Amino acid sequence: MGRFVVRRLLLTIPVLLGASFLIFAMVYALPGDPIRALAGDRPLAPAVVAQLRAEFNLDDPLPVQYGKYLANLAHGDFGSDFHGRPVLDTVVQRLPVTAKLTLVAVLFETIIGLAAGVLAGIRRNSFFDNVVLVSTTLIISIPILVLGFFAQFLFGLKLGWFPIAGINDGWYSYLLPGLVLASASLAYVARLTRTSIAENMSADYVRTARAKGLPNRTVILRHTLRNSLIPVVTFIGADIGALLGGAIVTEAVFNIPGIGRAVFDAVKGQEGAVVVGIVTLMVFFFVFFNLIVDVLYAVLDPRIRYD
Amino acid sequence: MKLSKRKSALVATAIAAAMLMTACGGSDNSGGGSTASSGGSFSIYIGEPENPIVPGNTTESEGAQVVEALWTGLVKYGDDSSVQYTGVADSIKSDDATTWTVTLKDGWTFHDGTPVTASSFVDAWNYTALSANAQAGSSFFANVEGYDALQGKTDDAGAVVAAPTATEMSGLKVVDDKTFTVTLTAPFAQYPVTVGYAAFFPQPESFFKDPAAAGKKPVGNGPFKADGEFVPGQGFTVSRYDNYAGDAKAKADSVDFKVYTDINTAYTDTQGGNLDVLNNIPPDAITTAKDTFGDRYGETPSSSFTYMGFPTYDPRYADKRVRQAFSLAIDRKAITDAIFSGTRVPANSVIAPVVDGYRDDACKYCKVDVAKANQLLDAAGFDRSKPVDLWFNSGAGHDAWVEAVGNQLRTNLGIEFTLQGNLDFSQYLPLQDTKGMTGPFRLGWSMDYPSPQNYLEPLYSTKALAPAGSNTTFYSNPKFDQLLAQGNQATSNDEAIKLYQQAEDVLLEDMPVLPMFYGLEQTVWSDRVADVKVDIFGHVDVASVTVK
Numbered sequence A: 001m002g003r004f005v006v007r008r009l010l011l012t013i014p015v016l017l018g019a020s021f022l023i024f025a026m027v028y029a030l031p032g033d034p035i036r037a038l039a040g041d042r043p044l045a046p047a048v049v050a051q052l053r054a055e056f057n058l059d060d061p062l063p064v065q066y067g068k069y070l071a072n073l074a075h076g077d078f079g080s081d082f083h084g085r086p087v088l089d090t091v092v093q094r095l096p097v098t099a100k101l102t103l104v105a106v107l108f109e110t111i112i113g114l115a116a117g118v119l120a121g122i123r124r125n126s127f128f129d130n131v132v133l134v135s136t137t138l139i140i141s142i143p144i145l146v147l148g149f150f151a152q153f154l155f156g157l158k159l160g161w162f163p164i165a166g167i168n169d170g171w172y173s174y175l176l177p178g179l180v181l182a183s184a185s186l187a188y189v190a191r192l193t194r195t196s197i198a199e200n201m202s203a204d205y206v207r208t209a210r211a212k213g214l215p216n217r218t219v220i221l222r223h224t225l226r227n228s229l230i231p232v233v234t235f236i237g238a239d240i241g242a243l244l245g246g247a248i249v250t251e252a253v254f255n256i257p258g259i260g261r262a263v264f265d266a267v268k269g270q271e272g273a274v275v276v277g278i279v280t281l282m283v284f285f286f287v288f289f290n291l292i293v294d295v296l297y298a299v300l301d302p303r304i305r306y307d
Numbered sequence B: 001m002k003l004s005k006r007k008s009a010l011v012a013t014a015i016a017a018a019m020l021m022t023a024c025g026g027s028d029n030s031g032g033g034s035t036a037s038s039g040g041s042f043s044i045y046i047g048e049p050e051n052p053i054v055p056g057n058t059t060e061s062e063g064a065q066v067v068e069a070l071w072t073g074l075v076k077y078g079d080d081s082s083v084q085y086t087g088v089a090d091s092i093k094s095d096d097a098t099t100w101t102v103t104l105k106d107g108w109t110f111h112d113g114t115p116v117t118a119s120s121f122v123d124a125w126n127y128t129a130l131s132a133n134a135q136a137g138s139s140f141f142a143n144v145e146g147y148d149a150l151q152g153k154t155d156d157a158g159a160v161v162a163a164p165t166a167t168e169m170s171g172l173k174v175v176d177d178k179t180f181t182v183t184l185t186a187p188f189a190q191y192p193v194t195v196g197y198a199a200f201f202p203q204p205e206s207f208f209k210d211p212a213a214a215g216k217k218p219v220g221n222g223p224f225k226a227d228g229e230f231v232p233g234q235g236f237t238v239s240r241y242d243n244y245a246g247d248a249k250a251k252a253d254s255v256d257f258k259v260y261t262d263i264n265t266a267y268t269d270t271q272g273g274n275l276d277v278l279n280n281i282p283p284d285a286i287t288t289a290k291d292t293f294g295d296r297y298g299e300t301p302s303s304s305f306t307y308m309g310f311p312t313y314d315p316r317y318a319d320k321r322v323r324q325a326f327s328l329a330i331d332r333k334a335i336t337d338a339i340f341s342g343t344r345v346p347a348n349s350v351i352a353p354v355v356d357g358y359r360d361d362a363c364k365y366c367k368v369d370v371a372k373a374n375q376l377l378d379a380a381g382f383d384r385s386k387p388v389d390l391w392f393n394s395g396a397g398h399d400a401w402v403e404a405v406g407n408q409l410r411t412n413l414g415i416e417f418t419l420q421g422n423l424d425f426s427q428y429l430p431l432q433d434t435k436g437m438t439g440p441f442r443l444g445w446s447m448d449y450p451s452p453q454n455y456l457e458p459l460y461s462t463k464a465l466a467p468a469g470s471n472t473t474f475y476s477n478p479k480f481d482q483l484l485a486q487g488n489q490a491t492s493n494d495e496a497i498k499l500y501q502q503a504e505d506v507l508l509e510d511m512p513v514l515p516m517f518y519g520l521e522q523t524v525w526s527d528r529v530a531d532v533k534v535d536i537f538g539h540v541d542v543a544s545v546t547v548k
Helices: A002-029 A034-039 A046-055 A062-074 A087-122 A127-141 A144-158 A172-201 A206-213 A216-245 A248-252 A259-268 A272-300 B005-024 B061-070 B118-129 B205-209 B211-216 B264-270 B283-296 B320-328 B332-338 B370-380 B399-413 B425-433 B452-459 B480-491 B493-510
Strands: B041-046 B089-093 B097-104 B161-162 B174-175 B178-182 B222-228 B235-242 B256-259 B297-309 B344-346 B387-390 B418-422 B439-446 B512-525
Touching: A002 A062, A034 A046, A034 B161, A034 B425, A046 B041, A046 B161, A046 B387, A062 A272, A087 A127, A087 A172, A087 A216, A087 A248, A087 A259, A087 B061, A087 B178, A127 A172, A144 A248, A144 B264, A144 B452, A172 A216, A172 A248, A206 A216, A216 A272, A248 B118, A248 B264, A259 A272, A259 B480, A272 B005, B041 B061, B061 B222, B061 B256, B097 B118, B097 B283, B118 B174, B118 B205, B178 B452, B205 B211, B235 B452, B264 B283, B264 B512, B283 B512, B320 B370, B320 B493, B332 B399, B332 B512, B370 B399, B387 B399, B387 B439, B399 B418, B452 B480, B452 B493, B480 B493
Parallel strands: B041 B256, B387 B418
Antiparallel strands: B089 B097, B097 B178, B174 B178, B222 B235, B235 B256, B297 B439, B297 B512, B344 B512
């Protein structure tokens, strides 16, 4: 088990290197001149432009630029954006915000999604099951932008239950955006759980458990649910990685200064160092949470062993 | 190693817990949104400033809004765009319009208590001008003697080949604590009009010791001082500077600058009463904002000027009669009404109405005259069978009105058009600089200082040709250049304006551009505040806002 974890962690090194180079190359390949766009209608003084281009190695070929980036990285220097703001500052300031939002979203997604899925799964074709089916279909089909503005308008502005935007009210300000962010995943989790439970309810071992005279509760929670969780855990694990990096829309609607917006702006401004720095970090989280998922498999299913 | 079930669960939880702790353990910057009712504080919208809060590096409106609250320059501007000596300067005088003597008032201090002296200005200007510091405002000092020595040498490919040879402009001299002189490379009668701009603001000694720190927690000499560091994506709170030496002391105790990434969210937040002042209203809300906010809605003319440039280097548009005909065929009023619901003003000059020297009848080719347009087009032998390319940068809301221009050309002149709107700004601008435009292309301008010269010289003069300057139509007329030069050398403001207007007449006969419309600033505010005024630059005068 320990060796498995170490091996997987070591494997992330080539993954990160490869990912960072790919991202670097993609930003490099974007058309246009980022320094020219900095100034807008009034161009910067030519010597200032030259100074900036030299500072950010923009005139070097791609391998040289990437090499210089890695060399700086080896000294612990993550570089800075074109406006002189260190990338590390941006990450340190914005990551905790995104992490909180993700945590709230994952909690919603897990608790509500699992509960709805289990209840629907054990009472297949009941009224509740149908409600879950219809409502999840509805949620999945509405774009998150619409859902976000609607929730903000209804619960924030009209009813005043939640702050409209910003993060000035502590964890409370994360509730509504967290729910909006979690909505689609929540629907998927509910459906996955429902299908998985429904399948396992007619499995041999469940019948055996029932034949032994175990109470219904024990049969469902100890036997059915645990076996049904594997696909759900896989989904949630991958989703955490996705939520951490991809909450651009929710962050914009609720004015949450997270990492998603920073990446979006950096890509728009062709800020290689910023995009690579942040996205590589995201790749790391993604790999990391997948590792946790793999470890959890062994917990959920005793037949899975990592030796 | 073999782990029991329980132990592997433990490993997983431990990894997860470590993860969450590192992720959530960072500093919790919850943007200080306290709105105590005591002496009054309010919040105001800004978009994310592009750069750290350094005046010499701030040439865009969001950062400027913050900078204006924290600094006061040599001069300020009245609502009629006149220069007012209510800033740090007691006088700015010259006999020959070339060497200017600036005398400062007593009693001005920075927020750290140090006095504002002649060196505060001279040092800041040298810092901004020096190319090695890569400040966006550098080019504002290009007319000061010795500026070139502060610019690194570049080769044709734009790479730095030699470092700057000096760090101080020879044209700036400190005479004593309260006096300094500026020597320009050429006479410029309106020089005092220019120095109220952010690039000319002073800096305290502490700035030069650590510019990066000062960019986060700026120290200025304005009506408000920064309480803490500016947090990108969130903003910061500033409080009244009680030792402010200016007349217009801040009314409110403190102001919370809140950064929004989406103006729709900011608008909703204002409706909900969580944001007090918003001067950027979503386009689709402008028509309803008047009803929603009633007397808490304000509209003021702005200095922004939208126009389309002709590629005068393209043989198709080289004849001025073609350009005149295009302009005569466009009904600007119909476009501002239909596309912008009257929230833009049709242009009738290349100078914005907020500037002293604007004439509402300057452009004789800006009125609709379809018959004359067709006549001019025929006389010029324009090939109507080939469609006209109309260029604009993508994702910036220009699609609708440029298409409307195309429709009018089709209806009035019988010319088909092709929209070229797929390039974003970073591709669009270099294409302008390299003569890549194949038809009329969208351009915009907001003034740096309220002088007609600012709407003429940087945009159409021969010495401002792209890529070094903003003259992307590559228009060049010696007569225009000469009138500008005469205006710059004029001995009085009135004479200068008269000469600039003559230069504008030359320009509006040649029509290298299609003047389209001027902007209007819409502002809404909550019922907690009053006296929300917007200056001619489109910035909210933060110091004059009162809290009820």
